[in-house]
Amino acid sequence: MTQTVQLFVTCLIDTLQPQIGEAVVRVLERAGVHVAFPQEQTCCGQPAFNAGMRDDARKMARHTIKIFEKAPDPIIIPSGSCAAMIRHGYSELFTDDPKWLARAQAMAERTFEFTEFLVDELGITDLGAQFSGSITYHPSCHLLRGVGVDRQPRALLTNIRDAEFHELPNTEECCGFGGVFSVEHPEISAEMLYRKINNIENSGADTVVTCDTGCLMHINGGLHRQGKNLSVKHIAEILDQAQR
């Protein structure tokens, strides 16, 4: 029997980087799962939650919980940050609301970040992917420290054919995105971005792989502004490469 998963594609991928969403679907389907996409999904509510606007965040969380309650399948999110929001943020939002807390926790229990699902749930570390070039890996903060996922994407990257892997210096340093932070404190955000770009250049790789679209568009935005011939790709785009 084919397993069905519900894809929560995230508002950033949906609106800004749809090609990542397409890659996610292809990789998941080729891994043997059927991907359902609830059309009513929007945003998990993290921007408002991180800004401290909890009433707004609760509205969005309730909207999201309701939509994904319609089917009992695992929920796959190609973002460490949004996965962390659902795993931890939702419980924090509904601490004083037992009814919604239970619903939030039930959702959290079947929510998986994309690489976590592939490696830990499906037991796949080799997707037969092939990539000619040198890659490095930027562990996004919420994936690494918020959800505790690091060996899973690394395991997937290890098995990519022809790719030359370089470790990113000071790998665990934040890229300076931080959502509203990048707009509210642009000067500090810029300094952190420059340091990340320096580290990327020092790694010797020409493609940076990450699991979060926030970091991706932040670093890519900086690389583009500086006219650098490097790029950041979502891990799904890399895993998808060989299979074409």
Place this chain on the structure above:
Amino acid sequence: MNPFHAQIKKSLANPVLQAALDANAEKRVQARQTAYASLPEPLEIMRQRAHAVRSETIQNLDQYLEQFIAKSEENGIIVHRAADATQARQIVLDIAQNLTQRRGERRDKIKRYHAIPREPASLLIAKSKTMVSEEIKLNAALEAAGIQAVETDLGEYIVQLRGEPPSHIITPAVHLRRQEVGETFHEKLGIPKTEDIPTLTDAARAALRQTFLDADIGLSGVNFGVAETGSLCIVTNEGNGRMVTTIPPVHIALMGMERLVPALDDLALMLALLPSSATGQKITVYTQLIHGPRGEDEVDGPQERHLIILDNGRSTLRRTPLNDALMCIRCGACLNACPIFRELGGHAYVGDSGQGTPYPGPIGSVVSPGLFGQVEFGHLAQASTLCGACKDACPVDIDLPEMLLRVRAGEAGSGAEGVQSKRGAGSEAGIGLPFSVRFGLGLFTWASTSMWRFRLAQKLAAVFSGILSPRAAYIHLPAFTGWGYSKGFPRPARHPFRERLKHQRRDAESAERIIRKNRTASTTPQQQKPISNIQYPISRFETELTALGGTFTRCTPETLAAEILTLLNARGFAEIMAWEQDHLPEGLLDSLREQGIRIEHTPHPKLQAGITGALAAVAETGTLAQTSGAGHPQSTSLLPNIHIAILRENTIYANLPQVLNLREVREAPSVALISGPSRTADIEMTLTIGVHGPGEVHVFCI
């Protein structure tokens, strides 16, 4: 531009500060990792235990405070409670005034070498590091009352000379490099301009030595109070903490009411985590356990010990969802790990009105609004990417990102000052963000709670961005938008994912599935530290002491005097101080006297070597334990440049808890745990040996 934003710009434009902060981040984080590797147990186990201890303490704080105060008073400490900063300052001023009246005419003092000239009749307070003193702005109050207060921690001394507040809770002069310190010392102390760190440290040592000897009051902080014993625990590396709690006739300790641990075993745990997290040391050089004033027949130690326990918003904070922040042991690890602190430095963390806070960095962005009100300091919590490096670094595992989020949500309340929010109830959400951002996010919420509105918003975004940037994939937004300051913005897709999905579905069906399923072991077990080879306590002690820069000589009771004599002769010392014969191996002092060595029992700053015994030693950390008492004063191991300690092999214990639980340790007015020679790294994190305490420690083991 608000004051915080102005400070941010100032910090980023200061190359000296940036270089200093980069060096700090790199060195401190590395040192912490190295120190964690040598902890007696795996870090995570110790961290969770420490979390549990501190969490339970904060939950039952009233009960522990009551027990602690009762015990301290029983031990002879005069305990004062201060509800706020004003009361705390007044208590210090009252103690000072009382002292002036009692003393009447002050005896003439020997010629002073002070950086800050003072009226001969005024009181002198020698201070060791205390963040509570910064919090209550004590120095300004003392100055206004005509009392001279001199900071004796090297970093604090540097910033005091410069008229600055500290920029870090552990390393106050972290914002400076050796060049600035050299300039300051040249200007204020009149020494020739130098960038040599040992020379600068020596200059401070020389300037401050007389302060310790002259001071009427020694004022210190408290790192931990132990509820079961009433002990005050104070740690310093330089030895200034021992000086101010041993030499002046009156000692005042300032303590935040949350700084308690239930028992001595808990203290041992904290004493392992605090220095490893703060400075990357296995143990701080000097750990003082203070129980009471000078005992009968003792020649040193203050006659009076006061303890001021400060609330100043802590009780209020404890009732907010930020209460976990009270678990903090003030190690500064979160500051060193924070990528924002690394850009800003401590001075940039200012309130809405421009006033600074003594507590910068991640923990500061929680406790500053928590203690002093969110109206003034709430916006600091927005200066974080919530990256979580602070939580990872915290030795008591405070969930700092969670705390920062709660501050942003307006849960910090009004703090000690009881300032009512200007914004009114209900609109404190998104504290510190401008109206435009909050309005935008509100609009986004409205759009995101309906599929139709969301899809319409996506369409509008695609149309507008298509007009703004018809060709390029990135839009060049202007700098004022924030994003446009340093990066391009990806153009929203003409067809969002939800539309494209339908097309993809058709293609996918014909695709071949290439899958190699490799069931992987889903967990890689945490790397366990190999259990170090079993060593006899004596050889472990030797290894650890030597690593700290001390020397270790094994001898027999018969060869002891000759060994010590060789050392004294090599240095040309004919006159030394020593504990009384009753507290040293039999016949030792007579043997030395026979060889022409003159021996004083009352400590004197002129004498360059001091011979002491030791109650016990800790093998694991290379630590000597000494209790104060008649015939065995603390100053003998503190004032001279060279400390000679005689240790009996059968008093070397494996670990710290064993020594802390010795009856003599619990009962002595004051206990010093000494781990190698005195040291500092306050200038550019460069290790310098020999500050206020001895620069050499020689242990002779019989």
